[in-house]
Amino acid sequence: MNFTILKQVFAGFIRSRAMSRHFRRLALLEALTGTGVSKEVPASLAQTLAGAAKSDADALLNSLGSHADGLSEHEAEAIRERVGANEVEHEKPMPWWQHLWHSYRNPFNLLLTILALVSYLTGDMKATIVISTMVVLSTLLRFWQESKSNKAADKLKAMVSNTATVMRRDPAEDAAEDARKYFNAVLHPKGPRKVEVPIKHLVPGDLVVLSAGDMIPADLRVLTAKDLFLAQAAMTGESLPVEKYAYPRNPEATNPLELDNILFMGTNVVSGSATAVVVTTGSNTYFGALAERVTTTDRAPTAFQAGVNKVSWLLIRFMFVMTPLVLLINGFTKGDWVEAFLFALSVAVGLTPEMLPMIVTATLAKGAVILSRKKVIVKRLDAIQNFGAMDVLCTDKTGTLTQDKIFLARHTDVFGEVSDQVLEYAYLNSYYQTGLKNLLDVAVLEHAEVHRELNVAKHYRKVDEIPFDFQRRRMSVVVSERDDHHELICKGAVEEILGVCSRVQHGDAIEPLTAELLAQVNSLTAALNEEGLRVVAVAMKETPPTQNVYSVADESGLVLVGYIAFLDPPKESTAPALKALQGHGVVVKVLTGDNERVTAKICREVGLPPQGVILGSTIEAISDTELALVVEQHNVFAKLSPAHKERIVRALKANGHVVGFMGDGINDAPALRAADIGISVDTAVDIAKEAADIILLEKSLMVLEEGVIEGRKTFANMLKYIKMTASSNFGNMFSVLVASAFLPFLPMLPLHLLVLNLLYDISQTAIPFDNVDEDQVRLPQRWNPEHISRFMVFFGPVSSIFDIATYGLMWFIFGASTVAHQTLFQSGWFIESLLSQTLIVYMLRTQKIPFIQSRIGWPLLVTTMAVMVVGILVPMGPFAHYFKLQALPLAYFPFLVVILLGYVLLIQAMKGFYTRRYGWQ
Known part of the structure; x- marks a missing residue:
């Protein structure tokens, strides 16, 4: 493409x-x-x-x-x-x-x-x-x-x-x-x-x-x-x-x-x-x-946007310092303030990385296209870079670590014996509810034999329902089989159901829910959880047919009938995916509303040993300061409400992490919104898809690992442009400053600087298609303006050494030492400056030895080679006079080769020193 x-x-x-x-x-x-x-x-x-x-x-x-x-x-x-x-x-x-x-x-x-x-x-x-x-x-x-x-x-x-x-x-x-x-x-x-x-x-x-x-x-x-x-x-x-x-x-x-x-x-x-x-x-x-009254307002700046802003201001500050200096020096030394002003403006253009928007957008777009081929749709482009910067991934358990297919494994009475009656009650509840049917309901409704035996359409009619919410964590339907009574059937989380039950069904008898029975219930459900089964309690009560509208207040005095237990086995790809993410420096944390025992068992099976399971009730009780420590020390959080998930995500961000969150339910929307990068799937509810930055057409952690790598490649290529352009432009402008102080004429005309800048920018248009070294995608990457500033100051003056050597070559060897011979001088420096700037693309795109240890992408190689050829032809070709340049003697080029070779060798040596002391990025 x-x-x-x-x-x-x-x-x-x-x-x-x-x-x-x-x-x-x-x-x-x-x-x-x-x-x-x-x-x-x-x-x-x-x-x-x-x-x-x-x-x-x-x-x-x-x-x-x-x-x-x-x-x-x-x-x-x-x-x-x-x-x-x-x-x-x-x-x-x-x-x-x-x-x-x-x-x-x-x-x-x-x-x-x-x-x-x-x-x-x-x-x-x-x-x-x-x-x-x-x-x-x-x-x-x-x-x-x-x-x-x-x-x-x-x-x-x-x-x-x-x-x-x-x-x-x-x-x-x-x-x-x-x-x-x-x-x-x-x-x-x-x-x-x-x-x-x-x-x-x-x-x-x-x-x-x-x-x-x-x-x-x-x-x-x-x-x-x-x-x-x-x-x-x-x-x-x-x-x-x-x-x-x-x-x-x-x-x-x-x-x-x-x-x-x-x-x-x-x-x-x-x-x-x-x-x-x-x-x-x-x-x-x-x-x-x-x-109509206000302009569109976007989210708060992401880590990516904040990083770009910092880098931009860094370069602007350099421009504000260098440009006035060039103006004053040339104005006073040459006496032509108009020419000095034009030259200073050209220096400002040269210091400005005007290709940054194009490089950033092209690189991000390339990443989006690559990910789309892997069934990942990017809604917000800068989310790709956040993928690469992400060092913590928070994910739900169901359908992410586990298969997106839940099986009804058990349907038992209160004492653990198989009970068809419990399955029938659960079926009626799932069949008649009109809210959002989840995977548990689907698993129950797959038992078509229950539908036939109950003959739902003929024998039952729906009276009312009390929808699910995340505070009650249960839902009820009211049905009537005969007109002499109504049956309120409630299913939900075990603790929440027990909270509204006062009796239990034992065979055909109804018994009070004593402390002893409660302990037995908790022991049985805990044992089922330890087997990795997700347990949902089923309760009911009969009421007289005197009302047609029911509310949450009617969910009281229920009879605990039994449990339905679901098996949600882990995906085969989960364990290797988690290992791959951890190998790339991404810490995975599980945030789920499910039971802590089931969650812990699944996490152990997929190679994510729980470092202590934290419950939503604990999150509720601790302060933000305490939570900041808890989220660092633990990796599994269970029985969470939507507010708990959002609070955990915000706590991780406050600790300095770039946080991704993957979810697909209504309860995930606040956390998706709060995260640096929200990830959802195309089967998610509308509100979750809208909150997400990235939509997966396949719910797979392996796809996430590919996204992380692509994000890091994207970041690495953007960083290449900024580092090489900032250092090269800074070096050239430093050379201009030196030349302006000592030469009786301008080292380059404003037109020369503009053409030079244009050609150099063209040479870098293929950076988005460059290869990235493997070690550059191994760990999370973030913007570091201080590092870029140090890099620019460290490598920029290196090019000035050889620019000054070119000045000496043109002044002493080729006699371009007067105003009458300034065109020859400017032509010599034009070629050397363009070739050295273009070579810097090869040298600074990697910390390794270019072409030998690091393979350059062929589009970048073609564009840079083409620009170097054009750059030589500008003064050496038939149109040189249009650019106020002239052809150079052939004797100039052996000297040029020596200068460029020295430049390449010194840069490579400096890279080794810089990497050992500061790291590459």
Whole structure:
């Protein structure tokens, strides 16, 4: 894949970051806190939402042109053509003229434009043409490449695009609307269909089906709801999930944020289920109204972004010191302040690593393309570098260390005897719950023989359910087999179930749950855990058929019926993957909500011996200072809530680690958001995929190890460019400073410096495709501005030694010692400077002996060789006079070979000394 394609992919990813992203929305909302931007709902939107909240459901559907069964595809398309896509205004691609301006608007182009303008005003048309050409080519190239990037980005983005579940009517119903009202059951016995559509295709009037883990894709009015709780802290300030209902409980409320039946784009479902109708989409939503007042706000800077910023400021400080010195020295010694000013500006350009954005983006894009071939989709490009810098990986147990397939291994009564009744109760619970079915439910529902024996559809009807949440860690359904009673069936974590049980079932008898029985229960479940089985307790109670709505308060006085135990065996690839990660300096820590005994056994089986298992209750009880020590000393954390996971991740980051977190559930979203690099899978819930930076199409730790290596290669190649460019440019400018002080003319004209800088930059465009030494990917790597500064000062002046030797050669041997012969002098130094700068690419790309111990990538070899040839032809070819240069005598080149050979040998010797004292990187 060539550089153009990589640049296109990168630009597409940048564009994709501007698309509809849930956590980007949350960042924007969070940014409003404490600012002067009003979070008040605009009057027109407030009126629309308030009207929708208070309107009768049928009337609202009618006003939106919708139906109780939803829209047909034809109706949805017609509305979409009228109102547009469900995208917030600032998320849409910018117009071409604005894109062109952004392609031009960077400090380097602005600086070159100033140089071109000054050259024009001083009558130097050749310099004006050359500099202007550089600016135009740079701008158009970037504009063209980024314009072509959208298709490549859309293909990758589509692989992990989020969807919403909507109700779709049969197209035939459009032509039979009146008949449908009366004969729907006859004409269309199957009713409406549930279909998945991209979020951006939603339109007002769409009926959206919501369950735990779903994002709210637009502003919605709830039509039906069951224990629906939303996380909307960034929107309204509530720290706890907020319950929503089908009807407003406070009819007097005037602020839509206080309406109980309105859901806002950018929030997400924590638990429960609902059906809601889309009221407003895109820029007409509350979030869209906010987006018109503030610019998009991104996350806090990552370790990668902070490192780039530090390096950039380091180089800027050098530029601020060197440029004024060059101006003053040349102004006073030569007397031509205009020429001195142009020369100083050219020095500023020479000191600026203007190819840094291109090298960084191309290198990251190359990494993204390589990872995509390995079924890893990168949502945020700089996450690749964080992959390489990551030294702690926090991961869930289920489906990551273990197989993504759970088997129901046991179904026993309270005393450990096989019980079909326990399996039947568990089956009814899993079958009738409408929340997010997890792997445990799937394992239970695979027992089709239970379905046949119970004849669920015929003998049972569902009365109500109490959805799962991460505080209770249990869920209940209420069913009725006969109309004379209801059965509340509850399943969940053993401790939480025991907390609401007062009796146990022993055969056909019901006994009180005594202390002795409780100890027996704990002993039995602990023994099952020691076998590596995940135990879920099942309890029930019969109630009179006097109520149709049940709540958490009804989960009391239950009868413990027994347990279902699941086997979640470790993957065969887990042990070698963990060993490989540890071999690359990545410490793996397991953060799970599962039982500590099961977790410890699995960890031992995969070669991760627990260093003491820490429970969520312990995390709850200790301070941040104590937690900072605990997270360093232990590697397994069990029975965690979502808040516990997030707190552990933040504690590790506060300790100076670059932390990755891998998860796929609702409970993982806060930790994914908090980590330096969030990793999820394409089968994860929406909220987890949105929080993640990287999506795995295969849930495998082996893929993570490959990502770590690719991230380190990416970082190594970026660091190569910065180190070699900073040291080479610093050395050249140091040489300019020396020459300016002693020569009666400029050592190079501004035009020469610009052409030299352009050729040198071109020679490095293939650095993203360079090979990386194995020892450079062995350990985590981070930005170290102090190291780069030391490297620059250490190696930069080495080139100045041989630059000064070239000065002497041209002055004493070839007689270029007067203003009349300055062109000869400048031509000699032009070639030597370009060749030495290009050779530095070979020398400083590795701490080893180049070509012998370290193999250079062929694209980099080709570009550098081509640039060296062009560099020699500039003064030696027929167009030399256009660049104000001249051909050199052939006697110059043997001296040049000696100078360059000496330079190479000294650099290699200095590398050995530097590595022994400071390390290479």
